[in-house]
Amino acid sequence: xxxxxxxxxxxxxxxxxxxxxxxxxxxxxxxxxxxxxxxxxxxxxxxxxxxxxxxxxxxxxxxxxxxxxxxxxxxxxxxxxxxxxxxxxxxxxxxxxxxxxxxxxxxxxxxxxxxxxxxxxxxxxxxxxxxxxxxxxxxxxxxxxxxxxxxxxxxxxxxxx
Amino acid sequence: xxxxxxxxxxxxxxxxxxxxxxxxxxxxxxxxxxxxxxxxxxxxxxxxxxxxxxxxxxxxxxxxxxxxxxxxxxxxxxxxxxxxxxxxxxxxxxxxxxxxxxxxxxxxxxxxxxxxxxxxxxxxxxxxxxxxxxxxxxxxxxxxxxxxxxxxxxxxxxxxxxxxxxxxxxxxxxxxxxxxxxxxxxxxxxxxxxxxxxxxxxxxxxxxxxxxxxxxxxxxxxxxxxxxxxxxxxxxxxxxxxxxxxxxxxxxxxxxxxxxxxxxxxxxxxxxxxxxxxxxxxxxxxxxxxxxxxxxxxxxxxxxxxxxxxxxxxxxxxxxxxxxxxxxxxxxxxxxxxxxxxxxxxxxxxxxxxxxxxxxxxxxxxxxxxxxxxxxxxxxxxxxxxxxxxxxxxxxxxxxxxxxxxxxxxxxxxxxxxxxxxxxxxxxxxxxxxxxxxxxxxxxxxxxxxxxxxxxxxxxxxxxxxxxxxxxxxxxxxxxxxxxxxxxxxxxxxxxxxxxxxxxxxxxxxxxxxxxxxxxxxxxxxxxxxxxxxxxxxxxxxxxxxxxxxxxxxxxxxxxxxxxxxxxxxxxxxxxxxxxxxxxxxxxxxxxxxxxxxxxxxxxxxxxxxxxxxxxxxxxxxxxxxxxxxxxxxxx
Numbered sequence: 001x002x003x004x005x006x007x008x009x010x011x012x013x014x015x016x017x018x019x020x021x022x023x024x025x026x027x028x029x030x031x032x033x034x035x036x037x038x039x040x041x042x043x044x045x046x047x048x049x050x051x052x053x054x055x056x057x058x059x060x061x062x063x064x065x066x067x068x069x070x071x072x073x074x075x076x077x078x079x080x081x082x083x084x085x086x087x088x089x090x091x092x093x094x095x096x097x098x099x100x101x102x103x104x105x106x107x108x109x110x111x112x113x114x115x116x117x118x119x120x121x122x123x124x125x126x127x128x129x130x131x132x133x134x135x136x137x138x139x140x141x142x143x144x145x146x147x148x149x150x151x152x153x154x155x156x157x158x159x160x161x
Numbered sequence: 162x163x164x165x166x167x168x169x170x171x172x173x174x175x176x177x178x179x180x181x182x183x184x185x186x187x188x189x190x191x192x193x194x195x196x197x198x199x200x201x202x203x204x205x206x207x208x209x210x211x212x213x214x215x216x217x218x219x220x221x222x223x224x225x226x227x228x229x230x231x232x233x234x235x236x237x238x239x240x241x242x243x244x245x246x247x248x249x250x251x252x253x254x255x256x257x258x259x260x261x262x263x264x265x266x267x268x269x270x271x272x273x274x275x276x277x278x279x280x281x282x283x284x285x286x287x288x289x290x291x292x293x294x295x296x297x298x299x300x301x302x303x304x305x306x307x308x309x310x311x312x313x314x315x316x317x318x319x320x321x322x323x324x325x326x327x328x329x330x331x332x333x334x335x336x337x338x339x340x341x342x343x344x345x346x347x348x349x350x351x352x353x354x355x356x357x358x359x360x361x362x363x364x365x366x367x368x369x370x371x372x373x374x375x376x377x378x379x380x381x382x383x384x385x386x387x388x389x390x391x392x393x394x395x396x397x398x399x400x401x402x403x404x405x406x407x408x409x410x411x412x413x414x415x416x417x418x419x420x421x422x423x424x425x426x427x428x429x430x431x432x433x434x435x436x437x438x439x440x441x442x443x444x445x446x447x448x449x450x451x452x453x454x455x456x457x458x459x460x461x462x463x464x465x466x467x468x469x470x471x472x473x474x475x476x477x478x479x480x481x482x483x484x485x486x487x488x489x490x491x492x493x494x495x496x497x498x499x500x501x502x503x504x505x506x507x508x509x510x511x512x513x514x515x516x517x518x519x520x521x522x523x524x525x526x527x528x529x530x531x532x533x534x535x536x537x538x539x540x541x542x543x544x545x546x547x548x549x550x551x552x553x554x555x556x557x558x559x560x561x562x563x564x565x566x567x568x569x570x571x572x573x574x575x576x577x578x579x580x581x582x583x584x585x586x587x588x589x590x591x592x593x594x595x596x597x598x599x600x601x602x603x604x605x606x607x608x609x610x611x612x613x614x615x616x617x618x619x620x621x622x623x624x625x626x627x628x629x630x631x632x633x634x635x636x637x638x639x640x641x642x643x644x645x646x647x648x649x650x651x652x653x654x655x656x657x658x659x660x661x662x663x664x665x666x667x668x669x670x671x672x673x674x675x676x677x678x679x680x681x682x683x684x685x686x687x688x689x690x691x692x693x694x695x696x697x698x699x700x701x702x703x704x705x706x707x708x709x710x711x712x713x714x715x716x717x718x719x720x721x722x723x724x725x726x727x728x729x730x731x732x733x734x735x736x737x738x739x740x741x742x743x744x745x746x747x748x749x750x751x752x753x754x755x756x757x758x759x760x761x762x763x764x765x766x767x768x769x770x771x772x773x774x775x776x777x778x779x780x781x782x783x784x785x786x787x788x789x790x791x792x793x794x795x796x797x
Contacts, residue, residue, distance in 0.1 A: 013455040013457075016450055017452075024377070029368040046471055125381075
C-alpha cells in the first residue's frame with residue numbers, strides 16, 4: 001500500500017488554508033511563503049492548482065544530495081530530511097523536477113513535505129476534499145471506472161441497431 | 162500572535178512615510194480594522210476637509226485577525242471622508258489583499274496629501290515605496306493588477322487599484338482587488354483618484370505568529386466544523402448570496418423600478434434565478450482567504466462585446482442592483498457587473514442612481530435633452546447599460562450626473578422639479594439597495610441609522626425573518642424583541658445589537674457571512690474571544706467586545722457629526738417608505754409602509770440605548786464612559 005496526497009484541482013477553491021495550516025504546523029508561523037504546499041494561481045482564468053512533493057521513488061533530491069541527508073521513511077513512504085547531515089547546499093531544490101522543496105529563510109534550512117507524520121494538515125483542513133491522503137491504487141480506481149464506463153457506453157452505442 | 166502590524170502614514174504631497182507600532186491600550190479600545198480606522202480618520206482627517214482634495218485621507222485597515230487562523234479572516238476596511246455623502250467613507254473588502262498586507266508587516270495605511278503625478282505604493286516586507294504609475298493611468302482594474310505583477314516580476318503580489326472611474330474623480334468609484342472584491346461603497350476610488358494614487362501593491366514574507374500556535378490551529382478546525390454544519394454554509398457554497406433571491410422575489414420583498422412595484426415587471430423571472438446562472442454561465446465557485454464556505458461565483462461571458470471574458474462574484478446584490486432597473490437576464494446583468502468591475506464603479510450605488518434617474522425620465526421630469534439623447538425607458542435597460550456605464554466612468558454627460566450619487570443628482574436635477582428628492586432613494590446621501598425595507602421596521606431603521614448611509618452591512622438583522630422563538634431573541638439581544646418582522650417592538654434593541662456586533666466583526670477582520678449575520682448557530686462573541694486569545698494572547702470578555710463595538714459606532718457617529726453635521730434629521734429612510742405600500746407578495750407585505758409615529762418612537766428608543774440624546778448626538782456621559790471624550794488624542 002502506498003498512500004499519497006492527491007490533488008483534484010477542479011475541487012480547489014483557492015482559499016489557501018492548506019498553505020496556512022502547513023506553515024503554522026510545521027514552521028510555527030502563518031506564512032504561505034514557508035508552506036510546503038504551494039498554490040499556483042491563474043487569477044484571470046479563475047484557476048488554481050496546489051503543488052507539492054510527489055515523494056518520488058527515484059528521487060532527484062535524494063540522488064543529488066552530497067551528504068545523503070535525504071532518506072525514505074519506509075513506514076510513511078515519504079522522503080525526509082535529516083538535518084544533522086544537511087549542509088544547506090540547496091542542490092535538492094535545484095534538481096527537483098517539480099520545484100517542490102522550499103527554503104526557510106528564517107531558520108536557514110530546506111523544508112519539504114513530510115506528510116506531517118501521517119496526518120497531513122493540508123488534507124485535514126481541506127473542506128472540499130481537493131486534497132486527499134489515499135492509497136494511490138485506490139485513488140486510481142475511479143479513473144479506471146471512467147474508462148470502463150466509456151468503453152461500455154461506446155460499445156453499447158455501436159452495437160445498438 | 163504578537164501584534165507586530167504597524168500603522169504607516171504616507172504623505173503623498175511630501176513623499177514622506179512614517180511607521181509606528183500600535184500601543185496595546187489603543188488595541189483594547191479599538192481592536193483593529195474598522196475600529197482603529199475610525200480612530201485614524203478622526204485623528205488624521207483635517208476637520209471639514211474637502212472630500213476631493215489633499216486634506217482628505219484614505220485609510221486602509223486590515224482587521225486585528227486578518228491573515229490569522231480565525232476562519233475567513235480575509236477582510237480589509239477602506240475609509241476616509243466620503244465624496245458621495247460628505248460623511249464617513251467606510252467599505253469592507255474580502256479576497257487576499259488584507260492577509261498579504263499583514264504578512265508584509267502592516268495593518269493600517271493612512272494615505273494623506275496628494276501626488277502631482279500618478280503613483281502606486283509598493284508595500285513589501287516592512288518597506289513602502291512610492292512608484293511612478295504614469296504608464297498605468299488609463300488602464301482598467303484587471304490590466305493594472307497584472308501589469309504591476311509583471312513589472313515587479315512576482316505573480317503572488319496582491320494589488321488593490323482604481324479603474325478609470327477613480328482617475329476621473331467619479332464619486333461612485335471604488336478601490337478594488339482581484340476579479341471580484343471591492344471596497345465598493347462610499348467612493349473610496351474617488352478619494353484615491355484625487356490623490357493620483359492608482360494602486361497599492363502588497364507582498365509579504367514576514368508571516369504572522371499566533372500566540373498559541375497549536376491551540377489556534379485546533380480551534381480553527383473546531384470552528385470550521387461548526388460553521389460547515391449549518392445549512393446556510395451549505396447553501397452559500399453552492400448558490401452564494403443568491404440563494405436568497407428566489408425567496409425574496411416570490412415573497413414580494415424586491416423593489417422593482419425604483420420601488421414602484423414589488424412584483425417582477427420585466428418578463429420571465431426564471432431568467433434571473435441562480436439556477437439559470439448555473440446552467441448557462443457558471444464555471445465554478447471560489448473562496449476568499451482561509452474560507453471554507455466558498456461563495457464566489459465564477460463565470461465567463463458568452464455574448465456581447467466582452468464575450469469570453471472571465472469574471473467572478475455576481476451576488477444577490479448584483480441581481481437586486483442590475484435586475485431592478487430592467488436587466489432581466491443573467492447575460493445582461495453579468496455584462497453590467499463586469500464593466501463596473503473593469504471601470505471600478507460601485508455597482509450598488511450606480512444602479513441605485515440609474516434607477517432613480519430612470520424614474521425621473523419615466524415621469525417626464527427629465528427628457529432626452531438632459532440625458533444627451535439617451536432613451537432611459539425601463540424597457541431600454543439593456544441598450545443603455547454599457548453606454549451609461551462608460552459615460553459614468555468618463556465623467557461625461559448624464560453619466561457625470563449619475564456618478565455623483567444621490568446628493569449630486571438631487572442638486573443637479575432639482576431645477577426640473579421639486580419632486581426629484583422623493584424619487585432619488587437614499588439615506589445620508591448613500592443610495593439604497595433594491596430591497597423592500599418599508600414593510601420591516603428593523604431593516605428600515607438599520608439603513609437609516611447606518612453610519613455610512615443606506616446599507617445593509619452595517620446592521621441588517623436578517624434573523625428578524627426567521628421567526629425565532631421570543632425566548633431565543635430575548636437571550637440574544639438582552640431584552641424583549643418581537644419575532645414578527647413587521648412589528649416595531651424591540652426592533653431598536655435588535656438593530657443596535659447588530660450595529661455593534663457587525664462593528665466588532667469588521668474590527669476583527671472575519672467575513673460577516675461566517676457570523677450571527679446569517680444564523681444564530683454561526684460564530685459570535687464567544688468564538689471571537691477564543692480566536693483573539695489563541696492568535697493574539699489578548700483576552701476579551703463578551704461585554705468588553707460589545708463595548709468596543711459601541712465605541713466604534715459612536716466614534717463613527719461623531720465623525721459624521723463633525724464632517725456632515727448629521728443628527729436626527731439624517732436618520733430616516735427615504736420618504737417613499739412612509740407613503741407608499743406595495744400591492745403584491747405575501748400577505749404581511751401587502752399594503753405596508755412605515756408608520757411615522759411608530760418610527761419616531763423606535764428612533765427614540767434607539768438613541769436611548771446608544772446613549773445619544775434625542776437629536777441623535779452622543780451625550781457627554783456616553784463619550785466619557787466610552788473614553789471618547791479625549792478624542793482626537795493623537796496617540797498614533
